[in-house]
Amino acid sequence: MTDDMVGVAPALRADRLGRRYGRVWGLRDCTLEVPAGVIAGLVGPNGAGKTTLLEMIIGLLEPTEGQVSVFGQISRAQSAATLARVGYVAQDHPLYRDFSVADMFHLGRAMNPSWDQSLAQARTDALGIPLKRKVKHLSGGQRAQVSLTMALAKRAPLLVLDEPVSSLDPVARLEFMREVMAAAAGTGLTTIIASHVVSELERLCDWLIVLTGGHVQLAGPADDLISAHRLLTVPRATPDAELPGLPIHRTDSDRHSTVVVRTDPARPSAQVHPGWQADPVGFEQLIMAYLQRTPAAAATGNPAQAAEWPGPTSKAVTR
Amino acid sequence: MIWVSWRQHRSQAIACLALLAALAVYAILLGTSMRTAFSHDSLAACLARSPGTGCPAAVEAFSGKFGSEVNVAFWSVVLIVPGLIGVLVGAPLIARELEYGTWRLAWSQTVPRARWLTVKLALVTGGLVILGAAMTAVITWYRAPMDQLTGHLLHNIYDFEGLVLTAYILCAFGFAVLAGLLLRRSVPAMIAAFIPWLAIRLVVEFLFRPHFLAPLTVSRPACLRPPGCGEGIGIVPQATGRIGDLVLSINGNIVTYQPADRFWPFQFIEAGIFVALTAAALGATIWLLHRRAA
Numbered sequence: 159m160t161d162d163m164v165g166v167a168p169a170l171r172a173d174r175l176g177r178r179y180g181r182v183w184g185l186r187d188c189t190l191e192v193p194a195g196v197i198a199g200l201v202g203p204n205g206a207g208k209t210t211l212l213e214m215i216i217g218l219l220e221p222t223e224g225q226v227s228v229f230g231q232i233s234r235a236q237s238a239a240t241l242a243r244v245g246y247v248a249q250d251h252p253l254y255r256d257f258s259v260a261d262m263f264h265l266g267r268a269m270n271p272s273w274d275q276s277l278a279q280a281r282t283d284a285l286g287i288p289l290k291r292k293v294k295h296l297s298g299g300q301r302a303q304v305s306l307t308m309a310l311a312k313r314a315p316l317l318v319l320d321e322p323v324s325s326l327d328p329v330a331r332l333e334f335m336r337e338v339m340a341a342a343a344g345t346g347l348t349t350i351i352a353s354h355v356v357s358e359l360e361r362l363c364d365w366l367i368v369l370t371g372g373h374v375q376l377a378g379p380a381d382d383l384i385s386a387h388r389l390l391t392v393p394r395a396t397p398d399a400e401l402p403g404l405p406i407h408r409t410d411s412d413r414h415s416t417v418v419v420r421t422d423p424a425r426p427s428a429q430v431h432p433g434w435q436a437d438p439v440g441f442e443q444l445i446m447a448y449l450q451r452t453p454a455a456a457a458t459g460n461p462a463q464a465a466e467w468p469g470p471t472s473k474a475v476t477r
Numbered sequence: 478m479i480w481v482s483w484r485q486h487r488s489q490a491i492a493c494l495a496l497l498a499a500l501a502v503y504a505i506l507l508g509t510s511m512r513t514a515f516s517h518d519s520l521a522a523c524l525a526r527s528p529g530t531g532c533p534a535a536v537e538a539f540s541g542k543f544g545s546e547v548n549v550a551f552w553s554v555v556l557i558v559p560g561l562i563g564v565l566v567g568a569p570l571i572a573r574e575l576e577y578g579t580w581r582l583a584w585s586q587t588v589p590r591a592r593w594l595t596v597k598l599a600l601v602t603g604g605l606v607i608l609g610a611a612m613t614a615v616i617t618w619y620r621a622p623m624d625q626l627t628g629h630l631l632h633n634i635y636d637f638e639g640l641v642l643t644a645y646i647l648c649a650f651g652f653a654v655l656a657g658l659l660l661r662r663s664v665p666a667m668i669a670a671f672i673p674w675l676a677i678r679l680v681v682e683f684l685f686r687p688h689f690l691a692p693l694t695v696s697r698p699a700c701l702r703p704p705g706c707g708e709g710i711g712i713v714p715q716a717t718g719r720i721g722d723l724v725l726s727i728n729g730n731i732v733t734y735q736p737a738d739r740f741w742p743f744q745f746i747e748a749g750i751f752v753a754l755t756a757a758a759l760g761a762t763i764w765l766l767h768r769r770a771a
Contacts, residue, residue: 216585236589236767248581254485255577261484268480269586305582312587 167230169194169316169348170215174224177210184210186372188224192350192365194315197342199363199380200352201445207372208352209249212320215350216244228316242272245309249321251301253293259304260289263311270312278311285337299330303337310341317341319351323358331355335362360441368448375448380441387444390417391435402430407447418447478588478596486601489566493608496562501615508619511543515622524625524720536626543623556633559642560674562608563649566601568666571766572657591767598654598759605650609643616642628721629740632682639744644751649674651758658762681750687725689746692733 170192177184185207192198202208213219214226217233217240226233233240253262259282267273282289287300296304302322309317319338323331335358342349353359359366366383368376376383390401394415398405403419418439430436439447483490515521518539523532571594574580584590616637617624629638636642653670660666721737735743 218581218585236591238587238589241585241589242587244585246581246585248578248585250578252578252580252582254579254582256488257484265481265484266586268478269588271587308582 167227168192169196170226170228170350172211172224172226175211175214175221175226176223177214177219178222183372185214188369188374190367190374190377192348192367194229194348195346196365197339197349197351197363198365198367199359200350200367200369201354201356201359201449202352202369203354203449206369208369209320211369212246212318212350212352215316216246216318217241242270242312243314243316245312245314245317247302247305247309247317247319247322250325251305251322253301253304255294256292258290258292259287259296262293262304262308263289266308266311272313274311274313277313278307281307281310297330298326299333302326302330302334306334306337306341315348317347317349319349321353322351323353323355331358338362356442356445366445368445370449370451375451384439384441384444386421387439387447388419388421389437389439389443390419390430391415391437392417392431393433407450418443478593479600482597482600485597486566486604490604493562493566493604497608497611497615500612504615504619507543508621511619511622514539514542515625520622521625540623540626556636556678557675559609559645560649560671560678563605563646563651563674564653564667564670566605567650567653568657568670569663570597570601570654570657571762572661572663572666575657575661576663591763594763594766598763602647602650602759605646606643609646613638613642626720628723628737630721630723630735630737630743635740635743636682639740640748641744641751644748644755645678647755648677648751648758651755651762655758655762658765677754681747686743686747687735689743690735690739692725692735695732695734696730
């Protein structure tokens with residue numbers, strides 16, 4: 159892989175990617191693109207297919223259909239070239255309990271040709287983690303940091319983090335996210351971070367992917383996605399058809415309904431009835447709207463980039 | 478990968494060395510006193526003079542003193558030891574990675590998992606071969622005086638000398654590695670590997686081994702233990718008159734037996750069976766790990 163390929167190809171491109179486990183699809187028809195240099199948040203409930211997607215990206219799992227490429231190179235399970243392109247922090251930060259931190263780094267050096275030992279040591283020094291300490295005597299936050307350090311010292315252009323903070327306490331979460339952001343800012347690293355801790359992602363991510371039920375519901379630059387949605391407060395009787403845009407999630411109270419709608423870019427200032435209230439949608443509200451979206455609505459809304467407006471009567475997602 | 482394999486199996490290697498050391502201490506103590514007694518009784522010269530018969534008193538005294546040390550009760554229990562070593566080393570090799578989730582760490586480094594497994598298997602198998610060979614050497618050395626009275630074909634001697642001891646360890650190891658991949662947990666994998674290993678081990682020993690090569694027959698000598706024929710040595714079959722022949726049955730005047738010089742052909746055949754089973758199990762493991770990609 160040459161440097162100019164890194165510059166041209168998107169960091170990640172999935173094309174109708176799917177993986178079946180026996181008769182159940184863990185992920186289906188996943189098409190998305192993540193440009194180089196962003197921190198992308200991958201959000202979805204448990205069982206949405208996040209880990210399946212990540213494992214196909216990094217070369218732990220072979221797709222059943224479609225393909226995924228990292229910087230223009232197709233990811234293949236069992237391929238050293240694929241494995242070399244991605245630094246990976248797995249869920250729960252697996253490390254060998256009876257290894258010392260130095261042993262873990264020795265393993266990293268032994269198993270990765272591009273291993274950066276000085277980076278690994280500088281990071282643990284800065285974090286105050288003793289190299290001689292055994293993994294089993296580290297705190298959860300320290301384990302997460304050692305895992306992150308191993309992924310970074312691999313010097314891969316794509317960093318993939320799977321639920322890196324869900325097992326951590328709030329302080330450790332903050333520290334972990336700060337390290338991720340610092341690492342990404344310094345190096346132009348592309349980062350994909352899967353999490354259901356939505357609040358932690360808001361500060362971190364400039365790209366957002368929402369995955370539910372094995373399908374991509376929403377993907378694109380976080381700011382564009384937010385500006386493409388509105389939070390409307392309308393009289394309860396208002397039918398969906400009268401709403402300006404595609405309703406994503408609707409909450410009915412006694413007299414009013416609050417609806418997150420995707421506005422139609424062709425009619426950006428679409429008729430908001432004078433009696434209605436229209437507010438910008440928050441990061442968390444937006445994600446929650448897509449996570450709570452009913453399966454029927456999710457099936458008719460085309461999982462597309464925000465730029466590609468599908469229209470409210472788009473064709474059903476191929477099943 | 479070599480360092481990684483060593484680091485992960487270091488404590489097992491140390492435990493195996495400790496086991497070997499304990500065996501060696503036992504063997505040196507017992508072996509030395511056996512050698513002393515053997516030469517004190519001039520048994521070597523006596524056996525050379527009249528193989529299979531003669532100097533019965535000295536033989537009885539010797540086997541009375543040491544027989545229990547190398548005898549059935551002890552070695553029947555010990556026959557499970559190669560299986561235990563094999564499953565204890567083999568079961569966690571993959572299962573521990575799956576149990577603790579560390580497979581995601583191990584297999585996401587820049588080493589494809591099939592190579593990761595192949596290197597580990599090669600190194601651990603090599604270690605077990607060294608262990609098996611060392612145990613065999615120690616056991617063979619200390620039992621040497623007794624073996625001059627009994628030959629090498631008796632069950633509890635044959636099973637711990639030559640090639641088969643190492644092959645038994647490898648077979649249990651191979652079964653356990655495969656079971657670890659299939660069951661994804663160490664302890665169930667140990668049990669699931671040990672039971673078929675023991676079953677095959679006993680079936681081969683008692684059903685197949687007597688017929689690896691067609692047994693020979695001999696007409697029963699006219700005088701067995703009458704005065705003048707000499708007294709037979711306690712545990713040595715007098716029917717053929719040669720130390721080390723393994724008598725399978727005596728039917729009227731016809732003695733069916735396996736001759737003592739078939740020890741090595743039999744060892745090769747039996748070790749071949751267990752090494753083939755090992756290769757099949759390990760080959761299946763590599764193939765399955767490569768194929769399932771998760």
